[in-house]
Amino acid sequence: MYPPLPNPTVTPSAPKLSDKNLMRRSASTVPQGESMQQVAKLIDTSKCIGCKACQTACLEWNNLREEVGVNAGSYTNPHDLTTASWTLMRFTEWVNPETQDLEWLIRKDGCMHCADPGCLKACPSPGAIVQYTNGIVDFVKDNCIGCGYCVKGCPFNIPRISKAEGKAYKCSLCSDRVAVGQGPACAKACPTQAIVFGPKEDMKKHAEGRIKDLKSRGYKNAGLYDPPGVGGTHVMYVLHHADKPQIYAGLPNNPVISPLVEVWKGAVKYAGLAAIGAVAALGFLHHAVSGPNRVSREDEEAAKRLAEGKS
Amino acid sequence: MADSEVAPGDGIHPGDPVKVDRYTAGARINHWITAASLVLLAISGLALFHPSLFFLTALFGGGSWTRVIHPWLGVILFFGFFGLFLRFWKLNLWKREDGTWMAKIRDVIAGHDENLPELGKYNAGQKMVFWSMSALILVLITSGIVIWDQYFGPYFTVTQKRVAVLVHAGAAVAAICVWIVHVYAAIWVRGTISAMTRGQVTGGWAWRHHRKWLRDLVTRH
Amino acid sequence: MNMELSRRHFLKGAGAGLAGTTVGAFGFGDIEAAYAASIRPFKLANLTETRNTCPYCSVACGIVMYSKGDLKKGEKADIVHIEGDADHPTNRGTLCPKGSALLDFVHSETRLKYPMIRKPGSNKFERATWDVALDRIARLMKDDRDQNFIAKNNDGTTVNRWVTTGFLAASATTNETAFITYKAVRSAGMLVFDNQARV
């Protein structure tokens, strides 16, 4: 089996993840941080039994309190990601057109920790979203202004805004655990090791083995989901049907940061200020060249005459 | 008179110089409320628009407050401007001489008013400011509502919001530019500002820039 | 128990050593570095660890309980986190959705805290002391046993049975509790005695 994640230790240790390791920082620039080993979480949908251990482990480790909802005719509970549910098992009953057999596709949804994070790109608040050189994309509550731009920037529709607090929430890849040399709570808990965590390279190798096994069992399109459109992700999936990610509860086929967002946060941002600046400048220039447009004595006289001409 | 250039409250007072009432107190208050909200909107908007201006959020008590206040200012602007619209739309309708004025835009820029046709209460430039602002504010309030997650989050898709946020930014930039033109014109054309402060301009000013309006005033008396 | 031993062997066993090293190497940041702004201080630092077993199904996953206060030192101990024991051969640190939420079993709002008595016909439980409750139980049991104990059956065979009070044994108590239960129940001659094996 894949080497289990170690038990957390109770002896305090200096965090191995710090501001020195920042790669990107929203609405601000940081010096390229000290490089770290790239980490990744690999989610093997073919090993996943949809038990939701990842969900309860996440709730417990992150001290989250989700509210008890209702049954809406499905096993997906709660019904969507929320500010308290950073991960969610999504269940899809899919009949394979080739075999006519039912396949119960179960996908653990949550932040993908994109190498090129749309949330971070869209965020207007300096330091509200950070990306570490090991690949973790994390929200910084204190700097978040709750504008929801991250929601618009995310190609996977992951962040959720708390109306009460006006803050954005999502999976942190358990940065506090990783900082002391452990793996995410969900990966530690996962009964079948459908979730494993480690160096991204190791994860890719491990995935190769899984894909080989799946192909030997007739899943000819089995493959790894590490979408290049967002520069790859630090949460990857092994899919039995990698040719159609969409069937896994709408996993984007090839996610990219929306061009709208790119334009908004690119061209418009600069062009806009330029335009404003230009117009202002023209004003000054014009004033300097042609000077003020003054009312002359003659004008007043003329007006006076016109007024008196009547009386 | 149907095609009169005179608005309610306009008036003329003989003397030296002649004084002309251009804006009533109501109009002026309405204008300044609108103006204030526009300025605040521009500042708070720009603060969230470009990181280099994020520091401006300090004026509103930080990022979160800026995010909360901005849309409400938008609402004020909308209704404020709506008031102005009701007051001014009629005299901002396009007239024949406006075309001539546009044709002679070089003289306009050079300040050779003597070469320009006699104009009513507003010249083509002012009318364009008026109408573009009307349009832009309509666009801004609409797109603004789409991205006002606090209250309207659930009603729109992420894609709709992405379009809205882009449109909102574009329209805002345009509005700010128009606003600059408006302000500059008021400064460049001396004697204008008193119209919105004391509500009066001198006869000479009216003679020089809005002679048709002045004539109508005189003939009305 | 010897944590070191189990860890060491596991390195041999399932190659957790690899995990130890790779996982340990995720961060190369300055060891002196303060926590990054985004990162919560690690919540288990300086707590007490206790090995236990998940009380639910019979896979009997090993768990580690992290508490404020150390029971062995006679302190009041309050569990703040529970997760799977990576040293355990069966679960290797993993837990199911029930095991992963054990903390909220321990702190459940519907945990019972005091003996309660509901009088016949009453529509509520009333709090009682342990002494009152236990003496009452002993009395009820003895009266019933004395009235209905069968020493001999109709054929005159000694049967020494008591079948008007029954006992249903738990399914998650320890062997030790089970044995003392067996002693107490059987010695009273009880036969209406069963456990949850069937459901």
Next chain:
Amino acid sequence: MTNSWTDIKNTDLVVIMGGNAAEAHPCGFKWVTEAKANRGAKLIVVDPRYTRSASVADLYAPIRQGTDIAFLLGVINYCIKNDKVQWEYVKAFTSAPYVVKAGFKYEDGLFDGYDETKRDYNRSNWDLEIGPDGNLVVDETLQNPRCVWNMMKAHVAEYTPEMVSRICGTPKDKFLKVCEMIAATSAKDKVMTSMYALGWTQHSKGSQNIRGMAMLQLLLGNIGVRGGGMNALRGHSNIQGLTDIGLMSNLIPGYMTIPTEREATFDTYMSTRGFKPLRPGQMSFFQNYKKFFVSFQKAMWASAATAENNWAYDYLPKLDVPAYDVLRAFELMHQGKMNGYICQGFNPLMSFPNRKKMTAALSKLKYLITMDPLETETARFWENHGEYNDVDPTKIQTEVIQLPSTCFAEDEGALVNSGRWLQWHWAGATPPGEAKLDSWIMAQIHLRLKALYQKEGGAFAEPITNLHWPYKDPNDPSPEELAKELNGYVIETVTDPNDPTKIVLEKGKQVVGFGVLRDDGKTACGNWIYAGSFNEAGNNMARRDNSDVDDTGAFSKWAFSWPANRRILYNRASADVNGKAWDPSRKLIEWDGTKWAGYDVPDIAPGAKPDVVGPFIMNPEGTARFFTRGLMRDGPFPVHYEPFESPVANAVAPKVRGNPAARVFRGDMEQFGDAKEFPYAATSYRLTEHFHFWTKHVQPNAVVQPEFFVEISEQLAQEKGVKSGGWVRVWSKRGSIKAKAVVTKRIVPLICDGKPIHIVGIPLHWGFTGAAKKGFGPNSLTPYVGDANIETPEYKAFLVDIESISGPVA
């Protein structure tokens, strides 16, 4: 489990039938995924529903609930017809060559000796021929038409693929694919493991379901080997331990049995136990019965148990019925024949069939005592909760005493897992409020009862007043003290009979294992199968050395596995008649010419010659039984019987309803519904998000599965106009419930006997206490009948009707 969770990684084929391991035992199921990932093992799931286990299976075959025997006998038939048999194993290690007694016969679904009025058999003919030498008559050639092999062959012949498909609703091609994959493991180097649970036990013929698979596994030579076995996945964390320690009406710790009133004296009691071997040179383990029994009596009553009083034989109550199982208990309660009931944990109101009957029964009690760390519906059965518990408290005269007990985090001791591992755990938390340890509570109840008897006297007080109570603090016996009692200790120094100066066992020492227990009162042992768990070497249950030589999955130095730290039962059968492993890559133990040795503790005398002593030493024949002789009430071979409530008639025995030998109490038969009135086949089950009725008290679990629901196929939903997420009412002859509907492709109508059978799935877990939404349980609907042998209620197959309603429930 004959094997252990970690051993499953050694298998080639996993068959999950009568269970749902992925859903009910996720962390144990890990070893299935390991076997799949590392050795290309395959997984077959046979279930009425496409379960979470099925979602990761290589082959899923649907089956109508309650038809497993037809399916399994069909597979056996296939293996015999296609000569897919591990012949060496079958000939040497099973009862195949023995000759069945003349007079035994089977026809029309009944065996000989049936008495319809008693719903019972005279089993005298159900036995093997015994020769004049006292040994069994054997036909090694398997030619004798009455040898077990040929009798079995004939018995299963009618279960053809067509018949199986007709009864089970399993598409023929799927069934044949299953047969093919299973039959392949008859090869010496291929093994299959069977993982089952309540899906097989909760039927009126539950024991025979398991027999069916056990027979198949023997046929394929998969018992006693690594990666093989019959693996019962126990439900609760220590239900194995409670059964081991005999907390049942008819048991004494270590699977010894309580005397019946026909066994007036100790001698008559012993005469029917301690079997003599039935094969030359065979060892019969239960010849040691008396040693275990006497040592137990000494542990109970110490000096009060003497040779003179037959080791206090009369202190033990004598049974007048086979057992006072829970169904009988609540039947008696319902008849007003019981006054008191004590629930240590447990939640009968939600757990036992026919909830109406439960409420009525509890209402007739004088007193009810509950001990639990959590609220239970049972403790509040008298409280009105609208339609969820519609009772009138003023009309219920039961006095209820609710005692708060501790939970796992607060207590210390050992739990026995499914793989028979006794694992010690330590307390790490302070109990809330005044909650107390169960051991303390039981001590208090005993001591206070004892005090009353000492003060007032009363009916036969001796067993109570003389109960051995050697604890440092009598009020609060410690786990170690009790564990040591269970292991056993020496009362009087035992010396070598030949040399009195040689001390064999020293007074006061813990016994090293059950091998040294004596029947002369010099040793005491609470539970012989636990002997060795806490001996002079210390608390072996607390061992945490997780090394595993050659990665066999045995983990022999981790905790303690009963008996004698043996990890795989019948492990001698992993080697052939000459003592060589069938499959060298799966070596467990081998005969080195003088003794048995290997990775595991041999399940045989270390010096027992392989060609002489059979591997199944718990049977006097030394072999495994295809034919159970008179041991099972409903027949020596399994037969397909429909559930008592079935949508179709029995295809192999049309005249028989349900299991003819299953006990049905007066009045309950009338409570069974028929297919005309209740057309849909319902089944009940657990969900992975919850554990029984506990986790509805655990907020995060309430979140991930918040509300009671039933599952139906898209076709049935269409017929009934039910929308997924909408409300439905489901009712049986015994009751009615309201639930949300989950309309799913995972349930499909099965074609049985030519007509479509719709299945209604009803999970349990909800009630009227806890953090989850209030709801009902399937026990409002289920029939009051149990398995013919062990009385496990028939929860898995019953009839209901269903309709769409507006809801929501109050």
